[in-house]
Amino acid sequence: MVVEMNNAASALLALLLVFALPATAVVAADTANTSAETNARTVAASDPITAENTTNRLSLDGEIRSSYTPANPDLGTTLARQDRAMRTEYNTYRFETKFENGTDEERDELVETEHEWIREQVSGLNERERTAVSAHANGTLPDDEFLHRLVLISSEAAELETHLNTLDDHASIEEKPEEAALDMHQSPVRDRIATFMSGERSSARSADTLLIQTTETGMAISMTGRIENVREVSQYSNRDTTVPNQFDSYSSAHDHVTTLYPWTFGEASTGFEALDLTEDQLYGFTVPHEQGVLTIYLDGGTGAIFHETQVLQQDQLPIEQYGETWTNDSVELAINRTPANGPIEVKTTNVETGNPIRATVLVDGTVVGKTGQSGTLWVSPPQHDYEITVQTSETTVDGSISADPVSNESSP
Template identity: 30%
Template sequence: MRALPVVVAVLLLVVPVAGTTSPVGGSEQPAVVGATDPVAADSVDSAAVDPSRHQTDPSQIDESNLTFRTLSAPVDADARVASAPRGANLGPALSFSVDDVDAAVETAAVVDRIENAETSTERQRLILAALSRVERDEVSLHSRQAAAFQAHASGNISDRELLDELVRISATAREYDRRLEEIDALAEETDGFSSPTRLDELQVALQVYSGPVRDRALATARGEVSAAEIHVESTDDSVTLATIVDGEYVRETFRNDRWDRGGGEISNDEAINVTTAAYPETAALREPDAFGAGSVQRITIPHEYGVLRAFVSGGTERVFVEHQRIDLNTFPDTERASETGDGFNVTVERSYAGGPVTVTVLDEETGEPAPDVTVTKSVGDGDSRAIGTTDADGVVRTLSPAEPYRITVVDEPRVVVVDGLRPIATPRLVDDE
């Protein structure tokens, strides 16, 4: 089995310019990272997009009852939300590039040693040794990531440092995955030898260290995209990242407490059943597709409103990693608040902490969209910060804080304030409510 290629091969660079970090409840704004080009969609298994597979007719979907449950931080954990303005920075970008080159050079050396083996027996030994090395390196990646979660949650590292580390881990995992591709091909070319089954499981396990928000980040470090918000939330055992990119809400969550690394195997069908039970509304939109082996399964559900990707642990029989992409024009998990005055009709569609917030500004008299109007957001007792100007439809979007906030529409001398806004409840997984 070959691991599907990861579409986006970009790292995130983030550097704080201003702002502070604090536990949830402090007056914080989400972090800012790149967001001009669209995030490349997660790779989707060919079976998942086969038109012969079952898919719900969109006309039969009750959108009034539609919801997209999401994997979130443990409900009883102390979470930290921290952020700061960010932008491209040459130093970390060069650091990421050096890490990439070092890992790629090591892969080339591994391939060279195997190809130059003098006997088939020696070739097999080198293949197994290379595979064992990647297994040990994956353990190291897991330890590094767990340490980063804990350090950020305890306030010992900034959100920039957390994201830098997560991006490095993601890039390294991708290179290890590519190395396994090379090892797999060399094993197939070796007489009397085939790829060990543990290679398949290791390939899927390495993919848990990547994600659509991390993918977005590297482009910022390299100056390929401009700024956007990113939500960062951590506990000792988890991290959630979220952003908005070209009309889509993009989110990823990693839960160490739901991954039993020494757990037993789980079949495709069992993993599909776990995912269907955890995300009943999403699974009703389209039949899930499984890809994996051993103790980790990757489940993908591409549907009319976006894509869900979940990784299921055989040991716990629970989802421990989630990637979500949802079309903002059909995002269902919102509640509206409105205010009219000074010639404007302002509607704020609230969502859960870290979720998308849509602000729509209309002309009070005509009901037509009001473009090029500045909109700001202030959290708690913090200062207002501009989140952008309304587009041709009178719309601008931001991410919901974890505490009360207010939205202000400014078109001098006219001002409209929508105050007392709060995030709504997060639609958690069925087994995590």
Template identity: 30%
Template sequence: MTRLTLALLLTLLAIAPVASVAGVGGTATPLAAGQGGDAPAATTERSGTVVTIQANNTTRRLDITAAGRSNYSTPGMDLASTVAVTGQRIDQGLRFEYLSVRVERAGSAARRRAIADAEVERLNQAISELRDREWAVLLAYGNGEISERELLHRLAVIHSSASTIGAAATQLEEDGADFNADDLRRRAGELQTPIRAQVSEALSGQADTPVRVHVRGSEAGLVLQALSESRFSRDYYREAIRFDNYEEGANTYSLNEFLDLLNSRYPYATTFDADLDETTDGTNVYVNSHDQGDIRLYNDGRTEAIYREYQSLRLSDLPRGGVETVTENGTTVSMQLTPNGGPAKLVATNALTGDAVPAEVYVDGELVGQTGGGGSIWILQPSDEYTVTVETPDGTVVLQRPASTTNATVAA
């Protein structure tokens, strides 16, 4: 058998860059009130114990019923987290070196099979323990035991650990271990998200721009939001987890029933040719791309509810909602919303000339970015009512925003 130690180590130690920004600049064109009126008003439907808020032209968003904590966080370099992640990857690489030697020296096919089976079992156990760690971290934040920064640091380490386990499963499969790594990769993927990848880059100092995340949580669950910019796309990332929608036990919910649920709760993002699978721990998984981005949904077969949702949406493709405009101290500030609690685009211009105005933008007193040369910035909206303060060279402009409506499927 060929020893793939070097290839494995390269796989485990490679970190793909993901550019990220808290606010994305644009042109200084003021937002007219008639622009982007393609997002109809939301309507609320109530059926049994489930409340669904339906709006057209975009995806629904899983939400938590109430948030005990809500804040922005900008994680920076963290040596301890970086050392922990790197150490895990090196340990896994050395383990494969050891396994490769054992397999080469095994005297029979049965012995080689036993070595591979033992490693698969170890990886399965590692994923189960990692998921328990993630759950404990999320609950610790919801209970007020750790800060937003600590939460994001720990989730980034868990993300990297899951990535390492998934890569190890793939390496076993490619080394001819005679096993299908799909289930292990699927379970590892549940702990990996674009936001956690962004934070991981920030911790290791590889992020091109500061990473800003809006965190909202309670004892019932967690919602994270972030913005990202690459050469090809400007994206809105959102992940939501509901503790109360998950229970331990056997899965009694079929994939066909799950698909029917998706078609009723997520009609915009549901097609019948998407990836639909069940994991060995009783979770149904749905992965799909649509004309505004990508979505991953995790359904618990015991509660028959969605307990985990990851979305990546392109800012350019999100429908636009209403525009609010305020003029103070010679500056006009316009803010255009996207539906269902999505990000909002803010533009600051000179009230007389229409030229772009450089400004610092604060949400509830927290600096979220600068408008830059283009005079615009995308901001992450809190769900509760909030205040936007725009500081310009000529003075301050203040906008008051009511609580936003999330197009969610939540327990009543």
């Protein structure tokens, strides 16, 4: 009976998707980038950007396509995520039933078969993500469809991780390198995007827009709210398992990442969790610190970080005012920056009184939000130089910002 109910519900959702998804695709095709300007800039490859008194930050290299876009509610995405969750529930029921009724030999074979299936699915997720990133970078995949794919990949990764843990609970699996790959398809920023696309919002943790940056070999996604900045960066070209491992032990890999992120692993650290997959030339570290949490994955062959996520508390970051302000009529525009091209605080005030003013904020011609009662708005900046504009009902103020990395000990 349980199987029939799950199949029926899954079939119903699949039927709904048949009608929902094409409509979503049509909307994406018609409205792609109507409110988002894109920029293609080329930058040189580098180690994580060095910052003072905060975490270093991984950046992209190559020609970057940048766009700001809202994460709008999407019925197709919501239904697809629910369908995948129900499929996982059914797979768990099916596996546990077979396992309980099987002989020892049948159980071993069942676990290996299921584990191999998970490995194949993980490989498929990796390929789908890179294909989506490349398509967005060359302009053939609109922002909303790109987000749709990322959210589904993240949801599938979560469901596969659940199924992998179920296998491990029944028959301890010694080697699970795919667990790291599944983790890299999930991140705080993708969780926020999924929440938005499901129609749920928390004003304290949400933003009007998010910043998408893609190249042929990587992506960076960031979202800035009133409290937190969440960011995910993947530089796929930094992962190469055909190159011999540079590290003869986990200890040497740890020593290396401490040179890449000295502040984070130093006095600011409150401890860390580590993943040692030396045979797969893969090392993972999650480091809580006084400003947030850093998660990184190091490739043993290249000796480079190829995946990084950051959760940063904005009021804890070092901050400095940009060296120039702009005025027009009675409105002044000022920018406070955080190191290493971190989130910026846009401030709009009355020139004569110094009181805050509400204004609409645009970056490179795209609306990214509004300054509120406090006259401030936090924004994720692009990796290149950019134009910033604020508009009130009476006037417009324009400014230009250099994207050169800054620290709290220097000014532009």
